[in-house]
Amino acid sequence: MNKYMSSLPQELLIGVPSVDTGHLELVTLLDKLANDPSVHLESARFSEIISQLLNLMVEHFADEEVFLKTCGMPRNDVAAHIQAHHKIIEQYAQLNYGRMGGKDHVLSEISEVVKGWIVGHLLEYDTKIRPYVTG
Numbered sequence: 817m818n819k820y821m822s823s824l825p826q827e828l829l830i831g832v833p834s835v836d837t838g839h840l841e842l843v844t845l846l847d848k849l850a851n852d853p854s855v856h857l858e859s860a861r862f863s864e865i866i867s868q869l870l871n872l873m874v875e876h877f878a879d880e881e882v883f884l885k886t887c888g889m890p891r892n893d894v895a896a897h898i899q900a901h902h903k904i905i906e907q908y909a910q911l912n913y914g915r916m917g918g919k920d921h922v923l924s925e926i927s928e929v930v931k932g933w934i935v936g937h938l939l940e941y942d943t944k945i946r947p948y949v950t951g
């Protein structure tokens with residue numbers, strides 16, 4: 817994988833352009849968080865990326881959920897998927913809260929954890945969208 821991704825690897829592509837673009841933006845920003853030497857826990861850049869990441873997630877989940885609700889996927893699967901999005905936002909808020917509260921997190925830990933949620937979710941849930949993509 818490149819230091820900063822310029823395209824998604826094949827196994828992560830869903831086939832819905834706006835969804836794939838959202839995933840690429842998220843993964844690119846996560847890579848920046850993990851690999852940009854100017855990003856430190858106390859830096860303004862770090863806070864900027866953390867809030868940018870939250871905005872991107874909220875935006876992307878909303879966009880993906882529009883597709884989910886209209887693609888013909890069984891309602892239970894759609895509900896479970898949306899629930900998983902909520903869970904990620906919740907975990908992310910807790911992580912940020914822990915950080916603000918002075919819990920001892922290191923940058924690489926934080927970026928790995930968040931990347932794990934996002935890429936893990938992508939592999940577990942988002943790839944199940946593929947059969948519902950037409951055209």
Ligand SMILES: [Fe+2]
Pocket residue numbers: 880897901937941942
């Ligand atoms: Fe998703």
Ligand SMILES: [Fe+2]
Pocket residue numbers: 835839876880938942
């Ligand atoms: Fe997604």
